[in-house]
Amino acid sequence: MKIERVTLHRLAMPLVRPFETSFGIQTERDVLLVHLVTSDGVEGWGECVAGADPVYSSEYVSGCEYVIENYLVPAILAGPDVSAETLDARLGFVVGNRMAKAAVEAAVLDAQLRASGISFGSYLGAVRDEVDCGVSVGIAPSIDELLDEVSGYVSEGYRRIKLKIRPGWDLEPVGAVRALLGDAALLQVDANTAYTREDIDHLRELDQFGLVLIEQPFVEDDIAGHAILAAAIDTPVCLDESITSADIARDAIERDATSIINVKPGRVGGYLESVRIHDVCAERDVAAWVGGMLETGLGRAANVALAALPGFTLPGDTSASRRYYAEDLTEPFELVDGRLRVPTGPGTGVAVRPELVASWATRRPLLLH
Ligand code: OSB
Ligand code: MG
Incomplete structure (x- = not known):
């Protein structure tokens, strides 16, 4: 070409x-x-x-x-x-x-x-025609506002809730949302590197909430620190920022620093490297899911296709267009029964307006x- x-x-x-x-x-x-x-x-x-x-x-x-x-x-x-x-x-x-x-x-x-x-899905190796979706919920001005926002997402049908946390906004909001959702709901947290090894005893308190995972508690270079944390708490540790390639994913898994990986094509250099990380995880029975970067419908289309690969076993941060934008750059992605459909047309299958x-x-x- x-x-x-x-x-x-x-x-x-x-x-x-x-x-x-x-x-x-x-x-x-x-x-x-x-x-x-x-x-x-x-x-x-x-x-x-x-x-x-x-x-x-x-x-x-x-x-x-x-x-x-x-x-x-x-x-x-x-x-x-x-x-x-x-x-x-x-x-x-x-x-x-x-x-x-x-x-x-x-x-x-x-x-x-x-x-x-050929569609992105067929090319990448999709095995599903729709994918389970979660939603990433930002830090809110108050617990009441957080509960309102989460309730809205629950009624829209999201299959998993992810809460952003940081020191001063963790145990209380997570406990309140767990109480709202009940014990069976999939709930996880994302710290975006806001904690240090000094916080291990504090982070152990999150174990009481039965979380699916804690995402990127420590700074990205601290693979060793994540291994120490993973051994010290019951909540599975998931890496996001730290994982920039399939080699680093393999290394972090082998060092027991992570037992779940958030795959974002932008962070790792593209969709081909994302498939390689998918394969590294699948070969080792490490769960994986597709993250998000507040993409428009264009990036979303490709991410949803990626999320349809067999090793992406947890709901992704692949939310509907309306969770981000009043009007999307492409035809909107709409949640049906907590899922988005994988586009089937050639390429991304969506048209930029x-x-x-x-x-x-x-x-x-x-x-x-
Ligand atoms: O850490 O996963 C993250 C958005 C921008 C940058 C980093 C992150 C996020 C999200 C939102 O959590 C994911 C999404 O819905 O696109
Ligand atoms: Mg993250």
């Missing part, structure tokens, strides 16, 4: 409600889209999941845009034989920058699959060729 031209779009999309984590409060998404056209006139779209600021990981959207514009796009415009499978070799001269690479990979894969009439790309733009499109 030959890539003829690439356009980078930047847009701002307001969230339906502020999303607060241990990193801060987010009220909109600063979205970077990669749109490419092949020499045969086939189009591909990819979404960059990096945040506006380098707080979840070292990557941030303006940095990704710089790397994509100046390094990754020139490399894919240069060759006649561009394919998703050979991108590692083509883009490997750039160290790290996984979210930037993942956005380019998604666009290349979309075009490649559209050209051959050009009028919304134009009306939400925060600067003029950047054309590269």
